[in-house]
Amino acid sequence: MxxxxxxxxxxxxxxxxxxxxxxxxxxxxxxxxxxxxxxxxxxxxxxxxxxxxxxxxxxxxxxxxxxxxxxxxxxxxLGIVFQAPTLDLDLSVIENLRYHAALHGLSRADSDMRGMAELSRLRMEERAHDKVRSLSGGLRRRVEIARALMHEPRLLxxxxxxxxxxxxxxxxxxxxxxxxxxxxxxxxxxxxxxxxxxxxxxxxxxxxxxxxxxxxxxxxxxxxxxxxxxxxxxxxxxx
Incomplete structure (x- = not known):
């Protein structure tokens, strides 16, 4: 297919x-x-x-x-990373991931488990509770990729x-x-x-x-x- x-x-x-x-x-x-x-x-x-x-x-x-x-x-x-930044700067990294997960019907427990797993692969688990505003442009992109993968899409x-x-x-x-x-x-x-x-x-x-x-x-x-x-x-x- x-x-x-x-x-x-x-x-x-x-x-x-x-x-x-x-x-x-x-x-x-x-x-x-x-x-x-x-x-x-x-x-x-x-x-x-x-x-x-x-x-x-x-x-x-x-x-x-x-x-x-x-x-x-x-x-x-479908998972998507847009060209223009779309994270909420005043939320933490994990809060941004939770919000996206909730839109896809995931529970808080599932969203936190998936979120921390994605952040770990991206070498960002220690920044999970930092405000997005404090991150560099490159780290924000990593968060956007993690967010796009939260609902386990088949096409990114x-x-x-x-x-x-x-x-x-x-x-x-x-x-x-x-x-x-x-x-x-x-x-x-x-x-x-x-x-x-x-x-x-x-x-x-x-x-x-x-x-x-x-x-x-x-x-x-x-x-x-x-x-x-x-x-x-x-x-x-x-x-």
Whole structure:
């Protein structure tokens, strides 16, 4: 079964077309990268996947559940880390996790057990009772990842999750999410504009001006010319 199937999705804001007949699918248990320059339409697509907007054309299925016909069933399988920070700064780390867990019907005991387990894996258990306001940007991102995993989703979507972070933190988060994919069988859609976040084994979708310009393995795209040259060619940018 496909973890995610996007078919013929188009969306516009007024006269501005953000997405044009987008087709992409992610195999269950795979790590896929949605790569594109700023303004390509990545965040718009994520907003459609999460139900923030309703797609004007086309359909979206998450593990076989149609987002339009069965939004609760589809979204129950989805965990999301948005590009813009969404934590409550005046709550503690564990309180943020509890609030998310409660929205998914988890008991206080279950939310604390899952929350501390996720924080431990992220090396943050000692910060569980700290106010989010006191955390660095990188630690806040770790909390957002922990929160997205609280209800044990099968598909994790991360929209520019490393934007603005230092190199060491970026590498830690990328390695952590890739390990989740391998160890838990989690399906992942990682969106980025940074070429060094693409691995040769990744499924790759290159989005530019709202349209998919490449789909396939990253290794196939880079064969013979390298990722930078291929990216510049497909996004029509001068070298």
């Amino acid at each position: 496909k973890a995610l199937a996007v078919q013929g999705v188009s969306h516009a804001f007024g006269q501005s077309r953000a997405l044009r007949e987008v087709d992409l699918s992610i195999e269950e248990g795979s790590f896929a990268v949605l790569l594109g320059p700023n303004g390509a339409g990545k965040t718009t697509l994520v907003s459609l996947l999460t139900g923030l907007y309703a797609a004007q054309h086309g359909q979206i299925d998450i593990f076989g559940r149609n987002l339009r016909k069965d939004p609760l069933g589809a979204l129950a399988a 979507v991360l929209d520019e999750a490393t934007a603005g972070l230092d190199v060491a933190t970026r590498r830690f988060l990328m390695r952590y999410v890739r390990d989740l994919c391998r160890e838990r069988g989690l399906s992942v859609l990682w969106t980025t504009h940074l070429l060094d976040e693409v691995g040769p084994e990744d499924a790759l979708f290159l989005l530019h001006r709202g349209a998919i310009r490449w789909r396939g393995s990253a290794a196939e795209l880079t064969k013979g010319e390298g990722l930078t040259a291929a990216f510049l060619r497909l996004t029509e940018q001068p070298a």
